Amino acid sequence: MNISPNVQKAISRGLMQVQKHAPAILTTIGVTSVVVGGVLAAKNTLKLEEKIDEGQDRLRWVNEQIEEGDAPVQHRTGVYVRNVVEVGKLYILPVTLAAGGIICILSAQNILNKRNAALVAAYNGLAASYEAYRERVREDHGEEYDRDVFLGQRTETVEGENGKKVKQKVLVDGEHAASPFRFKYDNTNENWTGFHDDNLFRLQVAQNMYNDRLKARGHVFLRDVLNTLGIEDTPASVITGWIYDPENPDHEGDNFIEFNVRDYQTEHGYILLDFNVDGTIFDKI
DSSP states (O other): OOHHHHHHHHHHHHHHHHHHHHHHHHHHHHHHHHHHHHHHHHHTOOOOOOEEHHHHHHHHHHHHHHHHTOTTTHHHHHHHHHHHHHHHHHHHHHHHHHHHHHHHHHHHHHHHHHHHHHHHHHHHHHHHHHHHHHHHHHHOOOOOHHHHHTTTTEEEEEOOOOOEEEEEEOOOOOOSSSOOOOOEEEEEEETTOOOOOHHHHHHHHHHHHHHHHHHHHHHEEHHHHHHHHHHOOOOOOGGGEEEEOTTTTTTOOOSSSOOOOOTTTTTEEEEEEEEEEEETTTOOO
16 A cells, blocks of 8 residues: 555654653653552452452362362362462552553653763764864964954954044854853843942852862852852753862863953953853763
């Protein structure tokens, strides 16, 4: 039988959607199965006493038959087996549902773990590729040019207070304008004050505090630092941060947290932060 291309495409898309949402589907099925299994087990437990009484009656009857010589001793074993089977019938379906539900939940977790591992590997690959690209830029154009591009800055010529043309750094905003670890700390932040030195002092205190925490705990996520500073966290901040492992020669991190504060309060009214994260640490803790 020939299937039209449109039908094939619809089936293919449907299977893709099922595969995409497999963890959610399996989790839903698993939880439902466990709950239904529990309800059935509780319901059938109400019949357990009746089944036990019936089993005792059968056992009493066969014992009488054996004592009178009307039945062989082996019949007692058959009664034992039947009693176990009758009780087992009450719970075989609930146990099967609960076991199947647990398998579904574990399968969903396994799929999510594999997807997370793949995402981390892809992120690490992109980070390594990007760092190699930056190294080539530094070799060809110098450290300052690379830093300006990385931070989303450019040099523009503007008219100064005395009417002379002066050059100054201007921040380029917009999506993908710079590093995912570059953040602007300004008057839109609830922690911002109108005092120049207070803003710098607050950032220095936060940096010192998280360096102490890094040494004590061995790791710090960027998300935690951002939340403390009143900056909205990003998807990258959930899995990136710092690892403290100074005795490990293979550790590529700095073993300290640096905000890399660039003070533009006088010129532009903000402070630029460029965190020296070690990269993805979600899989290294």
